Amino acid sequence: MITTEVTYEELAALMKQAAGITVDPQELRQSAESPFDAFGLDSLGLLGIVGELENRYGASLPPDSERCRTPREFLNLVNSTLTAGA
Amino acid sequence: MNNRRPRRAAVTGIGVIAPNGMRTDAYWKSVSEGISVLDSVTREGCEQLPLRVAGEVRAFDPAALIEDRFLVQTDRFSHFAMAGAALALDDAGLGGEPAEPFSIGVVTAAGSGGGEFGQRELQKLWGRGSKFVGPYQSIAWFYAASTGQISIRGGFKGPCGVVANDEAGGLDSLAHAARAVERGTDVMVVGAAEAPLAPYSMVCQLGYPELSTLDDPARAYRPFTEKACGFVPAEGGALLVVEDESRARDRGVPVRATVAGHAATFTGASRWAESREGLARAIRGALDDAGCAPEEIDVVFADALGVPEADRAEALAISDALGAHGTRVPVTAPKTGIGRAYCAAPVLDTVAAVLAMEHGQVPPTPNVSDICHDLDLVMSRARPAELRTALVLSRGLMGSNAALVVRRGDDSAR
Numbered sequence: 001m002i003t004t005e006v007t008y009e010e011l012a013a014l015m016k017q018a019a020g021i022t023v024d025p026q027e028l029r030q031s032a033e034s035p036f037d038a039f040g041l042d043s044l045g046l047l048g049i050v051g052e053l054e055n056r057y058g059a060s061l062p063p064d065s066e067r068c069r070t071p072r073e074f075l076n077l078v079n080s081t082l083t084a085g086a
Numbered sequence: 087m088n089n090r091r092p093r094r095a096a097v098t099g100i101g102v103i104a105p106n107g108m109r110t111d112a113y114w115k116s117v118s119e120g121i122s123v124l125d126s127v128t129r130e131g132c133e134q135l136p137l138r139v140a141g142e143v144r145a146f147d148p149a150a151l152i153e154d155r156f157l158v159q160t161d162r163f164s165h166f167a168m169a170g171a172a173l174a175l176d177d178a179g180l181g182g183e184p185a186e187p188f189s190i191g192v193v194t195a196a197g198s199g200g201g202e203f204g205q206r207e208l209q210k211l212w213g214r215g216s217k218f219v220g221p222y223q224s225i226a227w228f229y230a231a232s233t234g235q236i237s238i239r240g241g242f243k244g245p246c247g248v249v250a251n252d253e254a255g256g257l258d259s260l261a262h263a264a265r266a267v268e269r270g271t272d273v274m275v276v277g278a279a280e281a282p283l284a285p286y287s288m289v290c291q292l293g294y295p296e297l298s299t300l301d302d303p304a305r306a307y308r309p310f311t312e313k314a315c316g317f318v319p320a321e322g323g324a325l326l327v328v329e330d331e332s333r334a335r336d337r338g339v340p341v342r343a344t345v346a347g348h349a350a351t352f353t354g355a356s357r358w359a360e361s362r363e364g365l366a367r368a369i370r371g372a373l374d375d376a377g378c379a380p381e382e383i384d385v386v387f388a389d390a391l392g393v394p395e396a397d398r399a400e401a402l403a404i405s406d407a408l409g410a411h412g413t414r415v416p417v418t419a420p421k422t423g424i425g426r427a428y429c430a431a432p433v434l435d436t437v438a439a440v441l442a443m444e445h446g447q448v449p450p451t452p453n454v455s456d457i458c459h460d461l462d463l464v465m466s467r468a469r470p471a472e473l474r475t476a477l478v479l480s481r482g483l484m485g486s487n488a489a490l491v492v493r494r495g496d497d498s499a500r
Contacts, residue, residue, distance in 0.1 A: 018220070020154030040155055047221040055217055 161200025279323025347376025
């Protein structure tokens, strides 16, 4: 459970840590409707980010989260799930 | 596809990441000068293990050669393979985006996969729980990881394969690639790289009775001598670009060698006496495949396991297959200076054979100064010689035997 939402900054940092992809948080926010493919993130990479968020916040994310196609879709799902229990 | 004459696999690119040098020039300088880089194992977590000496690749900085997004999902063995492939492609003048992705394929051989990555993830599993195991564990350890990652990184969509066939699989991968070229694929990236010096990987090897446990780097690996006491393992590898010879000539790149013949046999794990017949059969098969008479072999790169029974079997196999020529032909084993990098060992030997033919020199066998077999083993310093055809031998600890015949590039044009 969190009170502050997962940000584009945190997502960018996770993309670097879990998938080795360097992306500017501003650019991630501006291109939030672009598919993850466009940033070079593959499905295993997203799965790793889901796992890291689950460990970080001690909460389970829905199975749909690793099938999200864009950063916006992903953050909306993650934040609605993580803040729902708050 | 050119139907006017048979397609032939030409070596046009070489990429080496070896304990004695990265890049081909450094490797050849060290090999031709007979420098031994065998040394005490320095890898963290290995200090207490009974394996004391190995051939480590110490100057390798994967982050300088490979993009982060590949680094996070791959083991050290794939780092070596990807770096070697990039060097080989550049050497062949094929760096950058492929013009025809389906015309380039990849085949690698692997002996044990990604042990270091696997150990790290298993430690997380044990120490913190299954949720802390990263998803890339599903691919990083896998034997086929290097083939896959080289393909993805280069954008290659031609036929791919992985040979998981014991140490001799390194030679088998070259044969596999040559056949792919003969069947119509323009270019194959081929070879092997291994990273067997992480603690977990090392423990796996401790059960091999053939492993040398001496702590003196100068004495730990001395095949063909009375003091032979096993082999020293190594990490690293070599990747080659092989392509259709006529295509290479059309592109105007040098044909460094041709893959002329290959054969493989199987005689069972640690059954070294039987490897005499198995290796001899492989040699005869490779000569037949190459249309090569025994007397045409100008140099033999020996398997050189360093186990007395295996060394005897190899010396006899060479004589069995080559007849009287077998005791006259120069034999060498440059791997005594760097160790045996499992599947990568015979690929590094093949590279040494190509370079030996280019330079007209048989490199020496480091750390070996006297032998107890009827072989003309080249020791102490390189021997100048006109070399047109080389025979490379390999045996795996699990019983595979293979022989490969390579010919000098400028000779194959005739």
